[in-house]
Amino acid sequence: MTPLVLTRFTAVNALGRGIEAIFARLKTGVSGLAPCRFEGVKIETYTGEVAGLDDAPVVERLAEFDCRNNRLAQATLRQDGFEHAVAAAVASYGASRIAVVLGTSTSGILATEHAYRRRDPASGALPADFHFATTHNLYATADFVQRYLGLTGPAAMISTACSSSAKAFAQARRLIQLGLCDAAVVGGVDSLCLNTLYGFASLDLVAREPCRPCAADRAGISIGEAAGFALLERPDEAEATSGVSFLGYGESADAYHMSTPDPEGVGALLSMQRALDSAGLEPGAIDYVNMHGTASQVNDAMEDKAITRLFGRDTPCSSTKGWTGHALGAAGITEAVIAALCLQRGFLPGCLNTRAIDPGFTSRVLRDNADAKLSHVVSNSFGFGGSNCSLVFGRAS
Amino acid sequence: MMRIHLEGVGIHAPGLVGWEQAAAVLAGRAGYDPQPPARLSPALLPPDVRRRTTEHIRLAVEVASQAVAQAQRDAAQLSSVFASSESDGAITHNICEEVARETPEVSPTRFHNSVNNAPAGYWCMATGARGPSTSLAGFDATFAMGLLEAACQLHTEAEAVLLVAHDTPLPEPLNGVRPMTAAFGAALVLTRDPTPRSLAALDIDIAQPDAAETALADAALETLRRGNPAARGLALLAALARATRAECVLPYVAGQRLRVTVEPGA
Numbered sequence: 001m002t003p004l005v006l007t008r009f010t011a012v013n014a015l016g017r018g019i020e021a022i023f024a025r026l027k028t029g030v031s032g033l034a035p036c037r038f039e040g041v042k043i044e045t046y047t048g049e050v051a052g053l054d055d056a057p058v059v060e061r062l063a064e065f066d067c068r069n070n071r072l073a074q075a076t077l078r079q080d081g082f083e084h085a086v087a088a089a090v091a092s093y094g095a096s097r098i099a100v101v102l103g104t105s106t107s108g109i110l111a112t113e114h115a116y117r118r119r120d121p122a123s124g125a126l127p128a129d130f131h132f133a134t135t136h137n138l139y140a141t142a143d144f145v146q147r148y149l150g151l152t153g154p155a156a157m158i159s160t161a162c163s164s165s166a167k168a169f170a171q172a173r174r175l176i177q178l179g180l181c182d183a184a185v186v187g188g189v190d191s192l193c194l195n196t197l198y199g200f201a202s203l204d205l206v207a208r209e210p211c212r213p214c215a216a217d218r219a220g221i222s223i224g225e226a227a228g229f230a231l232l233e234r235p236d237e238a239e240a241t242s243g244v245s246f247l248g249y250g251e252s253a254d255a256y257h258m259s260t261p262d263p264e265g266v267g268a269l270l271s272m273q274r275a276l277d278s279a280g281l282e283p284g285a286i287d288y289v290n291m292h293g294t295a296s297q298v299n300d301a302m303e304d305k306a307i308t309r310l311f312g313r314d315t316p317c318s319s320t321k322g323w324t325g326h327a328l329g330a331a332g333i334t335e336a337v338i339a340a341l342c343l344q345r346g347f348l349p350g351c352l353n354t355r356a357i358d359p360g361f362t363s364r365v366l367r368d369n370a371d372a373k374l375s376h377v378v379s380n381s382f383g384f385g386g387s388n389c390s391l392v393f394g395r396a397s
Numbered sequence: 398m399m400r401i402h403l404e405g406v407g408i409h410a411p412g413l414v415g416w417e418q419a420a421a422v423l424a425g426r427a428g429y430d431p432q433p434p435a436r437l438s439p440a441l442l443p444p445d446v447r448r449r450t451t452e453h454i455r456l457a458v459e460v461a462s463q464a465v466a467q468a469q470r471d472a473a474q475l476s477s478v479f480a481s482s483e484s485d486g487a488i489t490h491n492i493c494e495e496v497a498r499e500t501p502e503v504s505p506t507r508f509h510n511s512v513n514n515a516p517a518g519y520w521c522m523a524t525g526a527r528g529p530s531t532s533l534a535g536f537d538a539t540f541a542m543g544l545l546e547a548a549c550q551l552h553t554e555a556e557a558v559l560l561v562a563h564d565t566p567l568p569e570p571l572n573g574v575r576p577m578t579a580a581f582g583a584a585l586v587l588t589r590d591p592t593p594r595s596l597a598a599l600d601i602d603i604a605q606p607d608a609a610e611t612a613l614a615d616a617a618l619e620t621l622r623r624g625n626p627a628a629r630g631l632a633l634l635a636a637l638a639r640a641t642r643a644e645c646v647l648p649y650v651a652g653q654r655l656r657v658t659v660e661p662g663a
Binding site for chain 1: 504530
């Protein structure tokens with residue numbers, strides 16, 4: 001594909017608000033995971049919670065959108081000059097020429113969970129101040145972001161579990177290529193809720209301690225919440241950019257099982273191979289793979305297998321979920337932003353919390369952080385239902 | 398403007414069961430009797446898998462199977478776009494009820510079926526499709542959003558795409574805040590180039606907000622169209638059924654419209 005540039009990118013997650021806060025903790029190896037205190041949940045686990053959302057409602061003019069997911073979206077749009085970069089794009093292209101393509105897994109479902117505790121005892125009705133369409137509905141956060149930024153172009157909310165916000169890059173790229181827009185706000189937002197905490201616990205996929213990706217003794221995931229956005233433009237039209245390009249994408253389906261990835265990693269391999277094909281790069285050109293690396297037994301083992309088959313034993317790879325937790329529908333954008341930071345700043349993250357890499361693994365999984373000049377990075381996101389997406393980023397020439 | 402071609406249609410809704418029967422109703426050659434259709438049991442799903450699925454999932458698999466059969470395509474080779482505004486409302490209701498309790502007990506099967514791409518996951522498993530598959534939501538713009546994404550895939554990377562649009566009513570109390578009148582599912586097999594099996598060409602454009610949404614003349618069909626986000630696609634299916642060149646206008650995002658010109662036989 002013809003490369004696009006990330007004019008600006010930003011993120012908010014358990015590591016902090018904005019890319020400087022996030023990078024500082026990546027560099028110093030400080031995790032954002034903490035014992036779960038969310039909503040009195042009775043599960044012994046660690047979560048990656050974003051502090052300060054309870055006291056920060058959405059802007060008054062969009063009050064009916066107020067919920068944790070949209071608060072997280074708003075907090076993120078306000079970091080790193082992102083909303084100003086979008087305003088500049090509006091000035092040059094027009095509001096109708098900028099798309100919004102986002103991903104989420106559970107949107108603002110927490111608002112419904114709260115409303116279910118306040119049902120009318122006689123009729124069972126939900127409280128009158130509950131706004132379903134602008135909070136819980138899957139499209140609500142794309143709608144919110146579009147309105148907050150004053151955009152009127154094409155929009156979509158992708159909801160393919162944990163690959164959602166990675167796939168946003170692919171869909172946005174198609175819109176730009178076909179001239180349906182000139183620029184796109186891509187990304188994703190997923191906030192903590194009881195559905196996912198109790199749901200993953202029911203599948204025995206939740207770790208008691210902070211997750212340890214790729215460790216021999218890995219014992220499951222830590223759930224996090226996160227949001228991130230990138231502004232994508234054609235390189236010849238963008239002015240000041242982040243110095244990072246979006247070079248390619250690959251999408252595939254496992255066709256194997258609803259909640260377990262194919263242990264042979266066939267779908268994962270397909271998505272990485274298609275991403276390289278789309279970028280026009282050979283495996284040897286990739287300097288680092290940011291793994292999906294959830295720290296579940298099956299995911300990490302199959303991903304190691306797929307990476308070895310495609311890249312051999314020498315390409316550095318790691319999962320950064322020991323820092324952020326697994327942000328589900330926002331994992332794709334969270335790790336795309338980390339990949340972009342790695343490219344910008346010549347940084348290779350290790351696997352935080354992991355004492356020893358699984359001795360059965362054959363790819364070159366990094367335990368410790370390192371510094372290295374990087375040209376091309378792959379970021380993987382794999383989800384329930386066997387939904388896979390791999391992205392390729394590079395330093396803009 | 399993007400031109401794409403249509404090879405197969407699947408439909409399952411009250412009084413509209415399969416394209417042959419539905420086309421006669423939508424073209425006005427037969428009367429519309431909105432009887433609830435029979436409970437679905439798609440043959441594509443093996444019995445042990447079928448037991449783990451929900452009505453919402455089975456509806457998607459049923460209409461997808463119909464469309465692919467008419468197109469005479471190998472389902473494993475198709476990319477897919479699944480479009481649903483509300484996902485699986487019965488599961489949403491059940492889990493939200495459960496987590497409101499003192500000691501929640503969420504069923505693991507229900508939880509993994511709760512993801513919006515569960516229907517896509519079951520479809521890919523049943524057919525062995527390992528191509529790109531996406532699942533989208535766009536409130537009342539859901540059908541148009543799915544159609545536009547399918548057209549974008551066809552004009553960039555795919556030769557044939559399966560589009561599935563389906564929504565099932567939410568149980569109370571959720572139906573009170575997001576009312577739907579009936580379940581509706583439709584599927585289209587779309588291709589980039591015309592083929593000997595093409596039923597029509599579709600020319601797709603984003604139109605200005607002042608273009609009026611196309612309504613259906615029959616009051617009961619119009620109630621169905623307005624009563625389910627996926628059923629907004631009925632305007633397109635009605636144009637196709639009439640077998641004359643016709644334009645239809647579908648609700649899209651930010652108050653905009655998607656204009657689809659249906660040219661039968663092209």
